[in-house]
Amino acid sequence: MKIISHKREMQQMAKQLLSSGKTIGFVPTMGYLHEGHLTLAREAKRNNDIVVMSIFVNPLQFGPGEDYEAYPRDQKRDELLAEAAGVDLLFIPSVADMYDAEMSTKMTVVKRNNALCGNDRPGHFDGVVTVLAKLFHIVMPDKAYFGLKDAQQFAIVSGMVADYDFPVQLVPLETVRDSSGLAISSRNVYLSDREKEQAPSIYKSLLLAKNKIENGATNIGEIKSVVTDYLKCHTDATVDYVDILCYPELAPLEKVQGRVIIALAVKFSKARLIDNIILDV
Ligand code: PAF
Numbered sequence: 201m202k203i204i205s206h207k208r209e210m211q212q213m214a215k216q217l218l219s220s221g222k223t224i225g226f227v228p229t230m231g232y233l234h235e236g237h238l239t240l241a242r243e244a245k246r247n248n249d250i251v252v253m254s255i256f257v258n259p260l261q262f263g264p265g266e267d268y269e270a271y272p273r274d275q276k277r278d279e280l281l282a283e284a285a286g287v288d289l290l291f292i293p294s295v296a297d298m299y300d301a302e303m304s305t306k307m308t309v310v311k312r313n314n315a316l317c318g319n320d321r322p323g324h325f326d327g328v329v330t331v332l333a334k335l336f337h338i339v340m341p342d343k344a345y346f347g348l349k350d351a352q353q354f355a356i357v358s359g360m361v362a363d364y365d366f367p368v369q370l371v372p373l374e375t376v377r378d379s380s381g382l383a384i385s386s387r388n389v390y391l392s393d394r395e396k397e398q399a400p401s402i403y404k405s406l407l408l409a410k411n412k413i414e415n416g417a418t419n420i421g422e423i424k425s426v427v428t429d430y431l432k433c434h435t436d437a438t439v440d441y442v443d444i445l446c447y448p449e450l451a452p453l454e455k456v457q458g459r460v461i462i463a464l465a466v467k468f469s470k471a472r473l474i475d476n477i478i479l480d481v
Contacts (some may be wrong), residue, residue: 226341245286261327375458390471
């Protein structure tokens with residue numbers, strides 16, 4: 201595995217690979233790798249000649265008071281894990297290299313962001329699409345891999361790729377969970393022992409909603425209350441939101457029908473965790 205620290209070197213390498221007929225699979229990450237990222241890398245390895253993974257904690261997608269400085273980082277460990285998962289090129293640029301001059305244009309998300317995490321994190325998805333537009337130009341992937349834990353991110357990035365005709369195929373993969381059902385996330389390290397015991401209730405609350413829907417429930421308010429009450433009863437976390445929307449448009453629904461996402465965010469003392477289930481009803 202080769203480590204590349206400069207965007208121009210990465211772009212040069214991508215051009216050479218593409219002109220020699222190789223396909224590039226890309227896994228963008230913010231590092232502190234876990235099984236979710238490694239699953240994406242292994243899938244990329246199965247379907248492309250070369251796997252590029254980026255590690256870049258993108259300051260643009262963190263708001264004031266969010267955990268940009270404290271975001272967990274461990275490059276040595278990430279290098280070992282990425283190599284074992286089959287990554288060929290690990291791209292780790294600095295902030296100065298990625299954003300080397302004051303930008304004269306701005307990317308603003310205008311759809312699919314006024315819901316779920318977009319409500320609580322103004323500007324977050326503008327930062328995500330900005331960095332991904334840059335990364336797609338630098339890495340020039342044929343396919344890019346995303347986990348559906350961040351289903352809103354996937355919906356918004358799909359919109360950007362369609363709007364601007366990025367020549368990349370986005371590949372969504374199911375959320376990776378531990379044996380308790382907890383969605384794997386870099387932020388799980390912030391959980392206290394007591395919170396770790398409670399956190400599996402997040403997925404259980406979603407399964408409860410899924411079960412209700414599979415048994416014919418269609419009233420959105422009622423299903424949301426069931427999820428919220430379960431979370432309040434089984435965790436000390438504050439419920440940021442529970443919502444049921446159509447997917448990927450993320451628009452409100454009159455009742456549960458079609459392709460829907462049941463999504464939630466909860467705040468434990470130091471970790472804000474999100475999870476969701478997408479259902480075809
Ligand atoms: O999902 C993430 O880790 C980030 O939002 C991404 C896609 C790497 C962009 O910074």
